[in-house]
Amino acid sequence: xxxxxxxxxxxxxxxxxxxxxxxxxxxxxxxxxxxxxxxxxxxxxxxxxxxxxxxxxxxxxxxxxxxxxxxxxxxxxxxxxxxxxxxxxxxxxxxxxxxxxxxxxxxxxxxxxxxxxxxxxxxxxxxxxxxxxxxxxxxxxxxxxxxxxxxxxxxxxxxxxxxxxxxxxxxxxxxxxxxxxxxxxxxxxxxxxxxxxxxxxxxxxxxxxxxxxxxxxxxxxxxxxxxxxxxxxxxxxxxxxxxxxxxxxxxxxxxxxxxxxxxxxxxxxxxxxxxxxxxxxxxxxxxxxxxxxxxxxxxxx
Numbered sequence: 001x002x003x004x005x006x007x008x009x010x011x012x013x014x015x016x017x018x019x020x021x022x023x024x025x026x027x028x029x030x031x032x033x034x035x036x037x038x039x040x041x042x043x044x045x046x047x048x049x050x051x052x053x054x055x056x057x058x059x060x061x062x063x064x065x066x067x068x069x070x071x072x073x074x075x076x077x078x079x080x081x082x083x084x085x086x087x088x089x090x091x092x093x094x095x096x097x098x099x100x101x102x103x104x105x106x107x108x109x110x111x112x113x114x115x116x117x118x119x120x121x122x123x124x125x126x127x128x129x130x131x132x133x134x135x136x137x138x139x140x141x142x143x144x145x146x147x148x149x150x151x152x153x154x155x156x157x158x159x160x161x162x163x164x165x166x167x168x169x170x171x172x173x174x175x176x177x178x179x180x181x182x183x184x185x186x187x188x189x190x191x192x193x194x195x196x197x198x199x200x201x202x203x204x205x206x207x208x209x210x211x212x213x214x215x216x217x218x219x220x221x222x223x224x225x226x227x228x229x230x231x232x233x234x235x236x237x238x239x240x241x242x243x244x245x246x247x248x249x250x251x252x253x254x255x256x257x258x259x260x261x262x263x264x265x266x267x268x269x270x271x272x273x274x275x276x277x278x279x280x281x282x283x284x285x286x287x288x289x290x291x292x293x294x295x296x297x298x299x300x301x
Contacts, residue, residue: 003075005039006068008032009047009057013065018048018055026132026154092287093122095131096144097200098223099240100163100270103247103298105144108290112283115290119283125223127199132157135275141284143273144291146201146241149266159271160288162295165242167205167266168258170231177237182262185209192217192236194227201268206239209264232256241268243298270295 011021012032022029033055040047047061057065092112096105109121126134132154134140144162145153153159169183177183177191193215196202200223207214219236221227227238228248232255242258250256272291274284 001039001042002035003072005035006072008035009039009061010065010068010072012036012048012055013057013061016056024155091120091122092283093124093134093139093141094144094287095124095126095134095140095142097128097131097146098125098225099144099146099244100298101225101244102249103243104162104270104291104294107294108287111290111294112287115286116283121287125225128201129199131273135273138275141274141281142288145271145273147269147271148201148205151201153271153273156276157273158276159273160292161269161271162291163243163270163298164267165244165270166260167202167209167239167264167268168242168245168260170228170238170240170245171257171259172231172234173254173257175237178257178259180259183259184262187262188237188239189213189215191215192219194219194221194230194236194238196220196224196227196238197222202239202241205266205268209239209261228256241270243270247298 008021008025008027011025012018015021015024018033019029022032025032036047043064045060045064046058047064048055049058094105105123109123112121113119124134124140128145131140131143131145135143135157136154143157145159147153147159169177169188171178171183177187180187189210193206195206195218197220202224203220217236219230221230224240224244227240228245228250230236231238232250239261245251245256245258248256251258272288274288
């Protein structure tokens, strides 16, 4: 028996149907359904009434709901207690998509350690969905994610916009396209391209920019840091948020330059994300405060 199985069943009860519960949880409906089926097999009872019109909580499920709620409340208390211990140890666990590393994330660590000499910051490079899951499960205290126009985060999470920039072409400083004021999608189609792997926001943006006519030579990598290194090594060109490149050591050393994308007015926002419920430990609030202070001084293209 797993905690998320109980959470899924409670969500079906709260939302009134399997479909609405899966939308609320931001988990696919088949995944929610299969998890509940496994719980049914383990308990030996039918927890859902399944019809052509949909799936709802069964009478047996309603009878078992009070002890399920008790278990979930106990888990919440356990997570809160663990959070108190983490606060005492002044440990801050940050998940990041590798955006704003040089301009925000690392300077904030320096400022935080000056304020809390005995504290520990644990930074994990993750995809956006993994960051959301880590925050909801209590494995992370804070996330740094990129949001395109119209993007949102799960309703259980609270985003704080930090920096707004634009997707830009990232080029070696000596590349012929660096002489241009702007770079078009057609320009990039004619070059070797370094894309972020599926699951990263810039992967989604690249497909939006190129449509079905993708660059003929297409490499893929995990995260902006490796993407910038591949560009600096002459392996290909890429597209990243402007704030992910400006201030980066490779850009400061003159190895990389950025150019706007011709005809594209998309904005991308670097946001910090944390759980809505409960009060953030003091150390987490302090680190977030440093991020906000630094963000006010960041200049982006």
